Amino acid sequence: MHNxxxxxxxxxxxxxxxxxxxxxxxxxxxxxxxxxxxLHADKYQAIDRSRFRALSSLYAGSTSEPAEAPTxxxxxxxxxxxxxxxxxxxxxxxxxxxQIQHQAARRHLLPDANxxxxxxxTALLARLFYVAARSDGxxxxxPLRACIARVRAAKSTCSATPELPSWLPYFLHARYxxxxxxxxxxxxxxxxxxxxxxxxxxxxxxxxxxxxxAAHCWVQIGDLVINDDVERVARFTPIxxx
Numbered sequence: 051m052h053n054x055x056x057x058x059x060x061x062x063x064x065x066x067x068x069x070x071x072x073x074x075x076x077x078x079x080x081x082x083x084x085x086x087x088x089l090h091a092d093k094y095q096a097i098d099r100s101r102f103r104a105l106s107s108l109y110a111g112s113t114s115e116p117a118e119a120p121t122x123x124x125x126x127x128x129x130x131x132x133x134x135x136x137x138x139x140x141x142x143x144x145x146x147x148x149q150i151q152h153q154a155a156r157r158h159l160l161p162d163a164n165x166x167x168x169x170x171x172t173a174l175l176a177r178l179f180y181v182a183a184r185s186d187g188x189x190x191x192x193p194l195r196a197c198i199a200r201v202r203a204a205k206s207t208c209s210a211t212p213e214l215p216s217w218l219p220y221f222l223h224a225r226y227x228x229x230x231x232x233x234x235x236x237x238x239x240x241x242x243x244x245x246x247x248x249x250x251x252x253x254x255x256x257x258x259x260x261x262x263x264a265a266h267c268w269v270q271i272g273d274l275v276i277n278d279d280v281e282r283v284a285r286f287t288p289i290x291x292x
Contacts, residue, residue, distance in 0.1 A: 069128060069137045070110050070144025074195060076256075077136075078149055078289040079103075083260040086136050087289050089195035094258065094265060095134060101127060109147040152255060152288040158275040161226075162219035170217060175224055177244070182228045185240045194235075198292050201242050201254055205292070208251035212271060215248055222277065234267045234278075241269045241277055242292075252276065257286025 071077070074089040084102040086095045105128060106112060108120055120128060131137040138144045166174060188197055215221075221244065230236065238254055245252045256267045266286050269276040275283055 080260040156273040161223035165220035166217040204246040212250040254292040256290040
């Protein structure tokens with residue numbers, strides 16, 4: 051803390067309110083944990099939720115009373131979070147420490163082998179293999195943050211009120227023909243690329259669980275889950291929405 055910082059009568063200072071989320075870092079409070087997703091490091095980290103919340107008055111933009119100077123224990127934790135790249139005091143690159151909010155899923159789309167004509171199904175299968183191979187190549191060669199940036203750029207040109215393609219239930223069925231493990235990241239990135247190519251601005255949602263830790267992602271439009279079911283995604287707390 052700077053020596054010239056203005057001291058309040060109660061021994062507090064607004065200079066302490068300077069901590070922000072680092073660029074590319076997101077968090078969610080889940081049970082007794084605060085879980086961080088660091089896109090630059092491509093990993094998750096966690097600390098006790100109570101310890102993270104105890105720092106809330108020290109975050110930039112905090113609406114609480116002017117922050118007291120941090121205790122030694124709090125300062126040590128802050129320094130650790132900064133060293134890990136989770137928090138920053140860089141006002142230019144940082145973001146306010148706020149957990150994302152996202153619409154809860156209430157419905158899910160079912161695959162349908164008969165949702166398109168024979169000719170349309172043939173074209174969709176060819177499209178599936180092409181887009182899937184390209185998506186897998188991007189995931190293999192580029193970090194996740196680059197794939198997310200690509201999706202964000204494409205999404206910015208799409209309609210804000212998308213119309214769901216009538217052939218999408220068949221596409222969900224057809225993706226079982228693609229010879230690859232259907233892990234959530236690959237499946238969701240594939241669907242995002244297909245939907246965005248047709249001007250459909252879906253959400254790519256990343257969620258986490260705690261105790262034990264688990265991470266998952268899915269595609270959602272409004273309250274409709276595209277490639278998962280409501281019961282499963284409800285077990286995860288959103289940490290990032292692209």
